[in-house]
Amino acid sequence: MTSKTEGRFPDPHEFEVPAELEGWEEMYPSHQLFSGDREEWEKNQFWFQDKIHAPEAIPPLDHIFQEAWQISLSQYTTRVFCIPPAQGIAQRMVGCYLYICAIAPPPDEVQGAKAERFGARVFPVFQNYDELWEKWLVKFKALGKEMDELKIPTELPEFISEEEVLPAPKGYYVSYDIIEGFDRLVNMMFKGWQYHFEMLNLSYLAYLMFVDVARGLFPGISESSIGKMVAGANVAMFRPEEELCQLARKAFSQNSVADILKGDGSANEKIEQLENLKDGKNWLEHFNNVKSPWFYVSCGSGWYHHEGSWITNLDIPFGYIKSYLEQLDNGETIERSLDKIEKERDEIVAEYRALIKTDEDKKTFEDTYNNIRSIYRYAEDHLFWVEHWFHTIWYAKVREFGQLLVNCDMLDEVDDIFMFNRYEIPELLTEVSTGWALGVDIPMRSEHYKATVAKRRKILEAAKKWNPQPALGIPPEEVAEPFTVMLWGITTDRVQDWLKGVDAVAGADVSEIKGFASSAGSAEGPAKVLKLLKDIVDVQPGDILVCASTNPSWAPIFTKIKAAVTDIGGLTSHAAIVCREYGIPSVTGTGIATSAIKTGDTIRVDGDTGEVTIVERAA
DSSP states (O other), X not given: OOOOOTTSOOOTTTOOOOGGGTTGGGGSOGGGBOOGGGHHHHHTSEEEEOTTTOSSOOOTGGGHHHHHHHHHHHHIIIIISOOTTOOOEEEEEETTEEEEEEOOOOOHHHHHHHHHHHHHHHHHHHHTHHHHHHHHHHHHHHHHHHHHTOOOOSSOOSSOOGGGTSSSOOSOXXXXXXXXXXXXXXXXXXXXXXXXXXTHHHHHHHHHHHHHHHXXXXXXXXXXXXXXXXXXOOOGGGHHHHHHHHHHHHHHTSHHHHHHHTSSSOHHHHHHHHTTSHHHHHHHHHHHHHHHHHTOOBSSOSSOGGGOBTTTOTHHHHHHHHHHHHHHHTTOOOSOOHHHHHHHHHHHHHHHHTTOOSHHHHHHHHHHHHHHHHHTTHHHHHHIIIXXXXXXXXXXXXXXXXXXXXXXXXXXXXXGGGGSOTTTHHHHHHHHHHHHHHOSSOXXXXXXXXXXXXXXXXXXXXXXXXXXXXXXXXXXXXXXXXHHHHTSOOOHHHHHHHHHHHHHHHHSOOOEEEOEEEEOOEEEEEEEEEOSGGGGGGOOTTOEEEESSOOGGGGGGGGTOSEEEXXXXXXXXXXXXXXXXXXXXXXXXXXXXXXXXXXXXXXXXXXXXXXXXEEEOOO
């Protein structure tokens, strides 16, 4: 591995990956790779690993989401809402991992042209958010319905049916339906991500504006105090967990139902047992009523096909319900205390509001505070509908194409389709359509595709065992892109901490780590370092969760843990939001927590100062 020079991370054009990853570049679009024709520009940028959207090695087809958000996020910042100093986010793949960088501010004349449009485009959204949200939800649900109803052939007929030939030929047939169907599916995914960012940039911008105002009016105010001021929101992303709580309480009032749900059988076995009970049937009726849409939530982040969703893996939500019932047996509360959070929020807002001296400052505070309170929930509301509900539908439709390719003996397993990127799959489908059109006994390149699958799965397995550098290139002098600051938690000071931390992890023991003070309070306890999704089941009551970033679907464990620490994430990252909503301490954006801390270490988390102390190393 190439060592970095003083004050910078490894050069992206000299950086090496493990030998076991040879051939990884073939899996991704060439425009997403570091290249010689862009070398001068790329070497002078700051690239950091995007552990929020890509904490694991990315299978080729799952990479489509990364392409989609790069375009969508960037265009809303640069071309739609015209945030003056901000530009977009560039992406590059390295050894199956995603690195990103915030583009430097544009020239003054461009900033001036953007400033002329900024206010007229941005503030009406803040003022009319509720109405705009309802319209957004209607059109997004319509897009999801359109995707769900897309007809995808999974078999190729021996002959076209009589009805499609007489009394006049239809004119196009299943060979076209296959190719056109995948194109439509891809286009709908990109359209969904265009919708995704319709107001998302502005929710982060509103938070950033409020932070700037708060720091100006109240010198020395902590990040956690600012976070408390906006906590407390009824948002769609928490609804699946809330539905589980209601299902658990309903079962708790019926001993026979609770006994079955606390058993050790599979979800399907428990459903079968419940169907034989009157109370069980009533419980199942409620259960079936909430499955759509609220069980269309990923078992992980929503970004990887192998994670599955509650609707396709009922053992996950049934496992959470079992845990809730055990907590209820112990007299514990399973729901987040929204009333308490709102009370604390109102108290701290009143405390700081009383410190404001002038009418002008009061107006500035009220305006920015009202903006963030109105649009803040969008950051989590849209998350459920796009990255969970919509992605769940996408995975189901992709697997229908996978089934077609299995039925045509082009692939061995349905999920093998995810080993090809969105540019390669049309080639497979075109070959299938061509072979069918040519007639019988036509040789196909199935062995070539199956060998490609085997090679790529081996590369991905090797990539999972690699712990790549948190960043590449030269640290920036200024970070103006609002997502970079508020979502990823990247600031110049934070990057300098990363540089120190990487040196420490490489050469000596680490006793203290710094990050964003994202959720107030302090806690001490055993660390549970979570690097793979499957390890979520090992989290125990009283643990302190240490991970690259948290996933929204992990909400049910937030009533168990004492605190959370992440490698990446700012004040509006999901980890920060969910910890504030559950009232537990959080430090985000540490850069190196999952490398410096080991499972079993006793650590202290201070959500008021942003410090994480390793009190005692595990034996």
